[in-house]
Amino acid sequence: MALSNRDDDGLTHWVLILAFIVAGFFLVVTRDSARLRVSTPSTLDNINSPAIAVLSKPVRSLENLIFGFRDRARAFEENKALRAELQQLRESQALYDVMRMKVSRYEQILAVNTKTDLPLKKIGARAVSESDGPFVRSMLLNVGREQGVMIGNPVMSADGLIGHIINIGKTSSRVLLLGDLNSRISVMARDHESRAILAGDNLPQPKLSFVAEGAPWAAGDVVITSGDDGMLPRGLFIGEVVRGERGELRVQLGSDSQALDWVWVSPFVPITLTEDDLELDPPATTTEPG
Incomplete structure (x- = not known):
């Protein structure tokens, strides 16, 4: 009976030792995994940055091209409006010239005396x-x-x-x-x-x-x-x-x-x-x- 108790104590002793070993193993593995997770994003960023820069150049060029087309379209519309305004001014100037010649002609026909107007001379x-x-x-x-x-x-x-x-x-x-x-x-x-x-x-x-x-x-x-x-x-x-x-x-x-x-x-x-x-x-x- 006494021999059986000693066998149980020895088995318990070895089980405890094995448990401590397993716990230590898992502790070491968990720390290495945390270190790996921390270092992995930095490493990936260093690898991906040049690639992203290279891939973004065409996208930026396309954006600049689109903005350039928009600016050209806006400039074209403004130029078109200015041409229309210039045409109106030319028509107004032509109408003014015609009216000026008519008034001058009417003054000659009617013998209008314009000497009573205030002269421009000062x-x-x-x-x-x-x-x-x-x-x-x-x-x-x-x-x-x-x-x-x-x-x-x-x-x-x-x-x-x-x-x-x-x-x-x-x-x-x-x-x-x-x-x-x-x-x-x-x-x-x-x-x-x-x-x-x-x-x-x-x-x-x-x-x-x-x-x-x-x-x-x-x-x-x-x-x-x-x-x-x-x-x-x-x-x-x-x-x-x-x-x-x-x-x-x-x-x-x-x-x-x-x-x-x-x-x-x-x-x-x-x-x-x-x-x-x-x-x-x-x-x-x-x-x-x-």
């Missing part, structure tokens, strides 16, 4: 204030008869009409400003073409006089020359309508926005009667039968 002048002259508001210019200035010519600044020539010398001239008491010019509203007389009264803002009853004058209206008096051309900018202290209509002159230094004279020829115009046929007289 005579630059240096303006200085006149403190001891015969007028309260006037200026002197350093241009005169030699430069082609005439009495009645409008004098402009960059901000609008300032007055007209009233006296002229060889190399100088005098300008009567719009605010002077002696200044009277025919004006109109740019939007609704109501007429009035811009009368100076030696105040900074001249007054609108002889306003027709019911005329829609209002503050903010743009005032220009009407040309009705034949002394000034139509369309010269003057200023805007404002209300005076007593509610009267006055004009804030555009030329008062800055100090007057350099101005220009427009050699406009006023509409006047000539001696030939005055030589009219006498009215016919009738005699009653006796």
Whole structure:
């Protein structure tokens, strides 16, 4: 009986030893497998990178080719639109040339006198204030008869009409400003073409006089020359309508926005009667039968 117990103890001892050996074997194998799994992706990446680079070149070339075709197609469409626009501009230019020739021809046929229009020619002048002259508001210019200035010519600044020539010398001239008491010019509203007389009264803002009853004058209206008096051309900018202290209509002159230094004279020829115009046929007289 005692011998049987010793045999069992020996067998158990060898079983335990075998179990430890097997456990150690599996432990070593598991560690090697983990190391292999860690090192395998790095190795595969090193192998696949050159291959992927080589294979991606055709794909990238194809993408660039597709984008190039798209850019060319877009450029073609834009070029087509520009050609159509150019064709329209050429047609408009041709139409303009035809209309210009027609207008020129009509002027010749109708003997239209275009000399009353404001000429494109401008005579630059240096303006200085006149403190001891015969007028309260006037200026002197350093241009005169030699430069082609005439009495009645409008004098402009960059901000609008300032007055007209009233006296002229060889190399100088005098300008009567719009605010002077002696200044009277025919004006109109740019939007609704109501007429009035811009009368100076030696105040900074001249007054609108002889306003027709019911005329829609209002503050903010743009005032220009009407040309009705034949002394000034139509369309010269003057200023805007404002209300005076007593509610009267006055004009804030555009030329008062800055100090007057350099101005220009427009050699406009006023509409006047000539001696030939005055030589009219006498009215016919009738005699009653006796």
